[in-house]
Amino acid sequence: MGDGPPSLWEWTARNWDTGRAGSIRDLLGDHLLMSLVPIVAGLALALPLGLACIRWRWLYQPTAALFNVLYALPSLPLFMMLISVTGLSPVTVIIPLTFYAAAVLIPAVVDGIRAVPEHVRQSAVAMGFTPLRRLIRVELPIAAPVVIAGLRVVAVSSISLVSVGALIGQGGLGMLFTRAYQNPFLPPVIVGIALIVLLALVADGLLVLAQRLLTPWERARRTT
């Protein structure tokens, strides 16, 4: 702080909304979109795949192995290879992140639903629940804590991973890092890291809250 170089606050305030493309507010919006889509799409991919793996047991080993391998691939070369298909667009970043998300969520869905006690499942059958209703009203709610634990990992890592996209010009707040490196200047890096960590903490907090709302019985059990 002081007169010389601008303080972090000053720099942030000056660049928050410049009216031009690439203001911090714009980047924050891009970042939110590019991390939110993989989380949702990853879940949308993992739910049917996970259910299929439960229905047909033999499917689980190869599916888990395939996604384990995908998970091990670094993001940057995946972005680069996708550029020739999807061009320099947010989709290029979103696709690999979706697969990483699914890699974490498929085991979560499978473990979560497999952990539903057999007597609970049978009670639902005895009460006349159709398989679909049983899934929605009984099995998924019971699996929710495990799936949400997976979603928390996915949300936090997606939010931080989006920034690698800056290396192909599609990085949301990560663009602050490349900008800071190109004309060496510290404030953008610090603001970028702080905002990304903050975003991750907020997402994590929201998911914890969602879990409390979705599984009220967990809390009841703890207090009694």
Add this chain to the structure above:
Amino acid sequence: MNWLIDFFADPARWSGPYGIPMRLLEHLEFSALALFLAALIAVPLGLLIGHTGRGHLVVVVSANLARAIPTLGVLVLFVLLLGTASIWPVIIPLVLLAVPPILVNTFEGIRGVDPELRDAAYGMGLRGGQVLGQVLVPVALPLILLGLRLSAIQVVATTTVAAYTGLGGLGRFVIDGFATQDYSSVFGGSVLIVLFALVVQFGFTLVQRVTVSPGVSRRLKVREQSPARRGNN
């Protein structure tokens, strides 16, 4: 596909300090160095915390925070602060980011050992250090190796990204190629990095199969799939 042929068929790509063999060696060297240093810090610390049960909170917080921290940001931060005179401004963040997965999984592995097993070992007259070395570590080995593998995946990925801040390695083909619109270099480099990551992944699977006692691996197989133990890359 033509890009790949251009890249791999060019003899100039196969020699000199900027050739594929040298870049591959650099990538291996930086990744191995970072992973080794991280393991040197994280494994003993994880064993200690898991065995004594003290400092549990440090582990949990560091694991969650590490996932949230953007690797590119940390790399740029260190390079801006420390300059690029040596490779250390880049290696230090690589090590820091590789520590948490090893630490968490080592800790969880030791803590997850059946208390009856631990008591039996003490009952047989083993001392604290012996219990740790002869019982707890072998039983926790699958998780310790999982932590090392997740860290290795992360280090390989981050070493790639670190090419942006001037580190050598395979990432150079991708970053430099992208900057000069040399797409054969971008594509060829990407393929090399993907292959490298696959070999690392496969190598760890092999190590796990060889080192983990068969009695242990059968019992702990299910635990490995738990989602909360995964890191990010």
